[in-house]
Amino acid sequence: MRADAQAKREAIIAAAQELVAERGAEVPFNQIAARAGVGIATLYRHFPTRDDLLLGIGSDFLGRMAAVFDAHAATWDTDPSSAWSAIARDLAALRMGAVFPALVQGRSLDDLPPAALRLRAEGIGQVRDILARAQANGLVREDISVEHFQIGLGVLTRPLPELVQSELPDMHDWLIEVYLRGLRP
Amino acid sequence: MRADAQAKREAIIAAAQELVAERGAEVPFNQIAARAGVGIATLYRHFPTRDDLLLGIGSDFLGRMAAVFDAHAATWDTDPSSAWSAIARDLAALRMGAVFPALVQGRSLDDLPPAALRLRAEGIGQVRDILARAQANGLVREDISVEHFQIGLGVLTRPLPELVQSELPDMHDWLIEVYLRGLRP
DNA sequence: TCCTAAGTGGAGAGATTTGCTCCGTTTACA
DNA sequence: TGTAAACGGAGCAAATCTCTCCACTTAGGA
Incomplete structure (x- = not known):
């Protein structure tokens, strides 16, 4: 896994953790991507389903x-x-x-x-x-x-x-x- | 206020209380109406805004x-x-x-x-x-x-x-x- | 019993939100 | 420096939600 991909993955998890805590598990993927500072496609590539992310x-x-x-x-x-x-x-x-x-x-x-x-x-x-x-x-x-x-x-x-x-x-x-x-x- | 209107009003409050407890304050009006067993229009007549309902x-x-x-x-x-x-x-x-x-x-x-x-x-x-x-x-x-x-x-x-x-x-x-x-x- | 004002339901137009993919561009690193 | 890996975001389809309009029903006084 490329180093930049690893960093984005971690940023996504951090952002998702915050948002899940604030708004619950069904928080929209696009909000998570926005908070993590990545594109929506990157989020889907790392975590194809919501369960993967959770x-x-x-x-x-x-x-x-x-x-x-x-x-x-x-x-x-x-x-x-x-x-x-x-x-x-x-x-x-x-x-x-x-x-x-x-x-x-x-x-x-x-x-x-x-x-x-x-x-x-x-x-x-x-x-x-x-x-x-x-x-x-x-x-x-x-x-x-x-x-x-x-x-x-x-x-x-x-x-x-x-x-x-x-x-x-x-x-x-x-x-x-x-x-x-x-x-x- | 007519007796039936009063009864529906109470049914709405009860349903809304349950749903707000389960899903939070932004629970859709149509779900509240459904659970209360009234039409959506009745809900809006009794509580024109969400604040009124809350x-x-x-x-x-x-x-x-x-x-x-x-x-x-x-x-x-x-x-x-x-x-x-x-x-x-x-x-x-x-x-x-x-x-x-x-x-x-x-x-x-x-x-x-x-x-x-x-x-x-x-x-x-x-x-x-x-x-x-x-x-x-x-x-x-x-x-x-x-x-x-x-x-x-x-x-x-x-x-x-x-x-x-x-x-x-x-x-x-x-x-x-x-x-x-x-x-x- | 009858009349009427009060109350009702629900279809549906329009607005908003969301999921997910596609593809041209950028970037790490061998 | 070349290439495979990674990226971003526009955008379409689908789902969801709000709120109104109007024809219908009903409570309750006369």
């Missing part, structure tokens, strides 16, 4: 989640408590809630493409480890399941209406704080 | 919020703690988060119609009373503001993707429980 977004996102875990792996041993809240904060900052719901919107497990199911399983696996460690350190109630924790994080990081963002800019942080507090034993 | 939804919704408070006013004196969680549960069941964000989506305080601002103020007033009482009874931390509490409730009651609803049907209840726990002193 998978690209999801896979890119999982990479960033993994990076969060790695970044705090070292601190965990010395200070689990602050590593835990740092991880939760960083995960929240990725705005899972803006991206994931859009990716599965209106579909059941059955009609998700197999590749999407693999991504899903991988994501759950990543979170499972870190949650188990938090529970082992007494930072989270034992009866919290990975699924609940993860979806909860997603719900809290859904984009807020602009009206709210301007009036209560700390809303997302506040929610995460209340959430972690509510999860404590 | 205001109708908002005002209807405030009425239901008020009903929740009234329903628990009696219990409050005898058992504040369970009245409080019952109110929070019932408010959550109204799915504020499905309706309100759509009503203000993409608008700043300035370009909301005056009537919408009045509704907003009224809603905040309703919640302020009940939150103050909860705080007076030591059920909620003193440093929680009405706005944070209310928006938080909204965020937690946003509709979940169907995939989540079928896999984790108790998700909304679980979130409210964690939320209330996180708000305790």
Whole structure:
């Protein structure tokens, strides 16, 4: 793959991620192309179908989640408590809630493409480890399941209406704080 | 106003509320008319502009919020703690988060119609009373503001993707429980 | 029961949006 | 420097949406 093609591909994924977060998964291809600064044909060449594009977004996102875990792996041993809240904060900052719901919107497990199911399983696996460690350190109630924790994080990081963002800019942080507090034993 | 016209008006508001919750505020008028079981012309006669319709939804919704408070006013004196969680549960069941964000989506305080601002103020007033009482009874931390509490409730009651609803049907209840726990002193 | 003003439905014209392809031009890199 | 790879965007067909017009129906008072 030529270097310029690779760069455009990444620009498309970034733009698509933003737009999907803002306007949902059915955001028109021409808007995505415009935001990415590429022609519409280039978008279609890289991602012939909408599913291809959504998978690209999801896979890119999982990479960033993994990076969060790695970044705090070292601190965990010395200070689990602050590593835990740092991880939760960083995960929240990725705005899972803006991206994931859009990716599965209106579909059941059955009609998700197999590749999407693999991504899903991988994501759950990543979170499972870190949650188990938090529970082992007494930072989270034992009866919290990975699924609940993860979806909860997603719900809290859904984009807020602009009206709210301007009036209560700390809303997302506040929610995460209340959430972690509510999860404590 | 003729009785049948009144009935249709209410059917329209109900249908519009559902659809706005499901698909956002720009849901096409013809879909709303179809779900309400009325002709498109009837919809336009009752609500000439989209803003008229959204205001109708908002005002209807405030009425239901008020009903929740009234329903628990009696219990409050005898058992504040369970009245409080019952109110929070019932408010959550109204799915504020499905309706309100759509009503203000993409608008700043300035370009909301005056009537919408009045509704907003009224809603905040309703919640302020009940939150103050909860705080007076030591059920909620003193440093929680009405706005944070209310928006938080909204965020937690946003509709979940169907995939989540079928896999984790108790998700909304679980979130409210964690939320209330996180708000305790 | 009858009359009329109020209310209704839905076809459809016109405007807008969107998906997707085709092809002449540009560019990376061997 | 030559060529295969990559690009952009005009533009057509199809789908969607808004909003009006007008002939028909009905509630409810006399």
